[in-house]
Amino acid sequence: xxKNFVELRLPASTSNCGPGFDALSIGLQLYNFCRxxxxxxxxxxxxxxxxxxxxxxxxxxxxxxxSSTGKTATGFDFExxxxxxxxxxxxxxxxxxxxxxxxxxxxxGNPIGEHEAIRILARxxxxxxxxxxxxxxxxCVSRLDPVAREYVDSFRFPIEDSLRLVVASPEIRVRTPDAxxxxxxxxDFSEVVSSLNGLAYLVAAFAKADYERLRGSTEDRIHxxxxxxxxxxxxxxxxxxxxxxAYAGWLSGSGSSVVCASPTEKALEVREAMESVYRANQIxxxxxxxxxxxxxxxxxxxx
Numbered sequence: 265x266x267k268n269f270v271e272l273r274l275p276a277s278t279s280n281c282g283p284g285f286d287a288l289s290i291g292l293q294l295y296n297f298c299r300x301x302x303x304x305x306x307x308x309x310x311x312x313x314x315x316x317x318x319x320x321x322x323x324x325x326x327x328x329x330x331s332s333t334g335k336t337a338t339g340f341d342f343e344x345x346x347x348x349x350x351x352x353x354x355x356x357x358x359x360x361x362x363x364x365x366x367x368x369x370x371x372x373g374n375p376i377g378e379h380e381a382i383r384i385l386a387r388x389x390x391x392x393x394x395x396x397x398x399x400x401x402x403x404c405v406s407r408l409d410p411v412a413r414e415y416v417d418s419f420r421f422p423i424e425d426s427l428r429l430v431v432a433s434p435e436i437r438v439r440t441p442d443a444x445x446x447x448x449x450x451x452d453f454s455e456v457v458s459s460l461n462g463l464a465y466l467v468a469a470f471a472k473a474d475y476e477r478l479r480g481s482t483e484d485r486i487h488x489x490x491x492x493x494x495x496x497x498x499x500x501x502x503x504x505x506x507x508x509x510a511y512a513g514w515l516s517g518s519g520s521s522v523v524c525a526s527p528t529e530k531a532l533e534v535r536e537a538m539e540s541v542y543r544a545n546q547i548x549x550x551x552x553x554x555x556x557x558x559x560x561x562x563x564x565x566x567x
Contacts, residue, residue, distance in 0.1 A: 277397035282482030296346030325364035353517030423556035443518030
């Protein structure tokens with residue numbers, strides 16, 4: 265067996281799911297792929313992908329792995345390709361950070377376990393939500409220490425194939441730092457209470473796989489209202505999807521993608537309704553009719 269390279273399949277993810285800011289995420293059957301090949305020198309070569317700061321993310325993940333394990337740093341070639349559009353709120357950056365970190369971990373005999381890998385990646389990605397879904401798959405509920413802001417733990421629940429996640433990804437890039445910059449420093453108490461009520465209910469609906477009861481639970485007053493300026497027609501796309509038969513919808517991460525959770529039999533109508541919003545406003549948009557990825561990142565080939 266050749267231990268000098270490994271290929272991984274890395275799932276996309278949708279995060280926040282409405283009011284679950286920096287806490288909730290779902291793995292999606294939309295994938296990036298990476299191949300990492302160790303070199304005999306200390307150089308790092310990166311190819312593929314078009315995410316902003318790709319090479320910087322690769323080096324950050326590499327530095328984090330070697331500093332965490334104490335192993336001697338080596339160079340490598342890193343290739344990235346796949347279906348996840350960058351800067352659309354679908355966890356593209358997590359696939360880069362996670363791809364490098366998990367590949368190096370695999371090639372060095374997995375010295376870092378799943379929990380610690382998520383903790384390190386959450387620090388690199390500035391939140392645990394997308395990296396939890398990347399590593400664990402399914403519907404993830406993650407917890408941060410309120411003082412240290414470090415990843416503590418997460419619950420994971422599988423999502424049944426009867427739930428479709430219809431994704432609209434308009435050709436609008438939204439950088440996470442820009443999306444965080446528009447958030448307020450404080451919120452009205454009543455707005456927080458309203459969001460927390462929906463948050464608790466939607467977590468229970470996902471945990472019990474009672475998706476019909478998602479209706480009305482994803483309304484958010486913590487982050488989505490402030491990100492409308494960066495994500496035109498997000499409310500209209502959600503409303504169109506729900507009117508066509510979706511249970512609920514939300515802005516995916518920072519945007520610009522919008523996700524509607526739908527019963528299988530309504531998914532095509534939901535897709536057409538969401539797409540029509542962007543088409544009517546002359547905004548190109550990629551559509552995906554997906555099921556959840558319940559397995560997380562996997563090794564494809566190292567033979």
